[in-house]
Amino acid sequence: MNIAVCVKPVPDPKSYDKITINPETKLLERNKIPMVINPTDKHAIEAAIQLKELYGGKVILISMAPPGAKEVLKDGLAMGVDEAYLLSDRFFAGADTFVTAKTLATGLKKIENFDLVFAGSESADGGTSHVPSQLGEMLGIPHLNHVMALVMEDGILKIKTKIENGYMDYEGRLPMVLGVVREINTPRYIPLMGVIQAQGKPFTVWGLNDLQLDPAVVGLAGSPTKPGSLHTPPLGRKVEMLDGELEKVAEKIIVVLHSAGLLS
Amino acid sequence: MEKQHGEVWIITEQAKGRLNEVSFELLGKARELAAKDGLPVSAVVMGSGIDFGNELIAYGADRVFLIDDPRLALYQNDNYAVVLENLIRKYSPAIVLFSASYCGSELSATVAAKLETGLAAHCVDLYFNEQAEFVQVVPAFGGRVLGDILCPHTRPQIASVKPGMFKKPEKESEPHGVIMEESAAVLDHYESPLKALRVVQEQPVGLPLEEAEIVLAGGWGVGSAEVWQSLEELGRELNGAVGCTRPALDEGWTKGEHTLIGVSGKTVRPKVYIGFGVSGATHHVVGMKDSGVVININNNPEETVFQVSDYGVVADVKDLLPVLLKKIRKAKEDRQ
Numbered sequence A: 001m002n003i004a005v006c007v008k009p010v011p012d013p014k015s016y017d018k019i020t021i022n023p024e025t026k027l028l029e030r031n032k033i034p035m036v037i038n039p040t041d042k043h044a045i046e047a048a049i050q051l052k053e054l055y056g057g058k059v060i061l062i063s064m065a066p067p068g069a070k071e072v073l074k075d076g077l078a079m080g081v082d083e084a085y086l087l088s089d090r091f092f093a094g095a096d097t098f099v100t101a102k103t104l105a106t107g108l109k110k111i112e113n114f115d116l117v118f119a120g121s122e123s124a125d126g127g128t129s130h131v132p133s134q135l136g137e138m139l140g141i142p143h144l145n146h147v148m149a150l151v152m153e154d155g156i157l158k159i160k161t162k163i164e165n166g167y168m169d170y171e172g173r174l175p176m177v178l179g180v181v182r183e184i185n186t187p188r189y190i191p192l193m194g195v196i197q198a199q200g201k202p203f204t205v206w207g208l209n210d211l212q213l214d215p216a217v218v219g220l221a222g223s224p225t226k227p228g229s230l231h232t233p234p235l236g237r238k239v240e241m242l243d244g245e246l247e248k249v250a251e252k253i254i255v256v257l258h259s260a261g262l263l264s
Numbered sequence B: 001m002e003k004q005h006g007e008v009w010i011i012t013e014q015a016k017g018r019l020n021e022v023s024f025e026l027l028g029k030a031r032e033l034a035a036k037d038g039l040p041v042s043a044v045v046m047g048s049g050i051d052f053g054n055e056l057i058a059y060g061a062d063r064v065f066l067i068d069d070p071r072l073a074l075y076q077n078d079n080y081a082v083v084l085e086n087l088i089r090k091y092s093p094a095i096v097l098f099s100a101s102y103c104g105s106e107l108s109a110t111v112a113a114k115l116e117t118g119l120a121a122h123c124v125d126l127y128f129n130e131q132a133e134f135v136q137v138v139p140a141f142g143g144r145v146l147g148d149i150l151c152p153h154t155r156p157q158i159a160s161v162k163p164g165m166f167k168k169p170e171k172e173s174e175p176h177g178v179i180m181e182e183s184a185a186v187l188d189h190y191e192s193p194l195k196a197l198r199v200v201q202e203q204p205v206g207l208p209l210e211e212a213e214i215v216l217a218g219g220w221g222v223g224s225a226e227v228w229q230s231l232e233e234l235g236r237e238l239n240g241a242v243g244c245t246r247p248a249l250d251e252g253w254t255k256g257e258h259t260l261i262g263v264s265g266k267t268v269r270p271k272v273y274i275g276f277g278v279s280g281a282t283h284h285v286v287g288m289k290d291s292g293v294v295i296n297i298n299n300n301p302e303e304t305v306f307q308v309s310d311y312g313v314v315a316d317v318k319d320l321l322p323v324l325l326k327k328i329r330k331a332k333e334d335r336q
């Protein structure tokens, strides 16, 4: 079975509280936040490797990102992915999800036809959860997002997707694009051996010309949506500390509840 | 930029034979947007044996498109997307609003890709600016940053909105909408490679977080399942609801994912929010920042959560909880 996994390098979500907006330039200040593989994409990689272990074949990863992403993507190779493809070009910058999906689809088609394409359900930075469905549309194959369980029986895929307070069951056939949620599995730890092996695995970088794309249809230029200004939501409040013995504190809390019209 | 032309549409969503609240929340926002330019508001309902036309008209829809077809009995992304694409191409609305539920975000992404147009996800605000452009405000980096999104050239402009983000409107005093039956005949030429077999959804018991006047939120600092039980007890005593952070959910202490507050969960706006052992990560705070009064209890006096609180208590949760419970019981008795 030939499987592709879409992997997005993102600034580490643990550090989002450090992100600020420069009041003068109005640009994001996110320096020094390390890049990591998007958390749900690790589950996508794990799902792909598990299927390869069962059915054989090959797992590749594909990413559209700046050239610096190479190191982060090696973590995917270290987990057990066989080959990496990085789509990187200054013309790709500023892509919205529509154009991201289109660029990824162009890259995937250039590699080969895949039986399964996995993605995470949602990226931690943009967090749209659009790309899996949009990629399916651009590849012209069926797709489901928020997949929480997956088995293959006699060539039929049995898929459980997550919905509010429950799930849905689907049946489908290969090929398919699946966006996975973190409930699907527990990603393996990177073995030391994997890190060493990753160095020797094929790593291809493709730009605009390799994909034979017109600059007008990629990046910001090709994106139907355009970003406007950025702001930080006002979150701060002026705090009054309630101190004293616990009994006193509890009484003060009750006063606050009363004045908010509760407990009556 | 000239004035917006065309209609504002909302795509409704159902569960267990009823319209979800988010359908009305979207309708309220659509009415607000449309009122400025006098645009009509239409609601789309898909399903089998459905009849929500009058209910939507009562809440202000000028037009309700009903697409009643046995093939639409269960939500299935591809079938629904084919039908919607067809309807949108037929009427060319200016703006289409979807729920950003699990199904809604999948459906909106699919429809936007088919129509080759822009889509803004999980919008926290939608408005027309002074240039009459449709501004879609979306969260990024877990809600730490908000960014404006415009869709200048392609139509429709599609946006999704999480359930609970906007307010359900009042009923219209003089409802006047019309119901229009549309067909799903496009599906005659479409054979789905997928098959939705069943939907399993359990209505959680107890007061929903969104409806509670007081929400108690437990974080990782609650520390154990036993202490969590006292938190639940306090919740019952106060007629409130108990919510959680993701680490508390992952520990398995809570009643389940429907009680998660934050970017990946619910948005709550109770009169009073009390956090117990919550650090104040933006991922969580964006889901409770619009609460009335915010109280937080944390054993670390320097914790960032105090910067987003009206009242702070430096204490160990497991010590304060029993005292608070006792005092509140007493306060209630004294009132009787």
Ligand SMILES: Cc1cc2nc3c(=O)[nH]c(=O)nc-3n(C[C@H](O)[C@H](O)[C@H](O)COP(=O)(O)OP(=O)(O)OC[C@H]3O[C@@H](n4cnc5c(N)ncnc54)[C@H](O)[C@@H]3O)c2cc1C
Pocket: A013, A014, A039, A124, B142, B218, B219, B220, B221, B222, B223, B244, B245, B246, B247, B248, B260, B261, B262, B263, B264, B265, B276, B277, B278, B279, B280, B281, B283, B284, B297, B298, B299, B300, B303, B315, B316, B317, B318
């Ligand atoms: C993509 C993504 C999405 C996420 N979505 C969400 C979301 O929707 N909702 C959400 O909540 N989180 C979400 N998170 C997680 C989020 O980033 C934080 O990790 C989380 O909110 C922290 O939860 P916490 O405050 O309970 O735990 P911690 O950050 O571990 O804080 C525990 C707090 O308890 C205090 N404490 C410890 N012991 C005691 C004690 N005995 N008494 C009193 N105080 C004590 C500590 O001082 C600390 O402040 C998400 C993360 C990612 C990456």
Ligand SMILES: Nc1ncnc2c1ncn2[C@@H]1O[C@H](COP(=O)(O)O)[C@@H](O)[C@H]1O
Pocket: A006, A007, A008, A009, A038, A040, A041, A044, A062, A063, A064, A065, A097, A100, A104, A118, A119, A120, A121, A122, A123, A124, A126, A127, A128, A129, A130, A131, A132
């Ligand atoms: N630039 C990208 N390169 C590779 N995969 C991506 C990229 N952007 C998004 N994805 C995939 O799409 C999923 C959903 O992302 P999003 O739609 O941005 O929330 C991610 O978890 C990735 O698997």
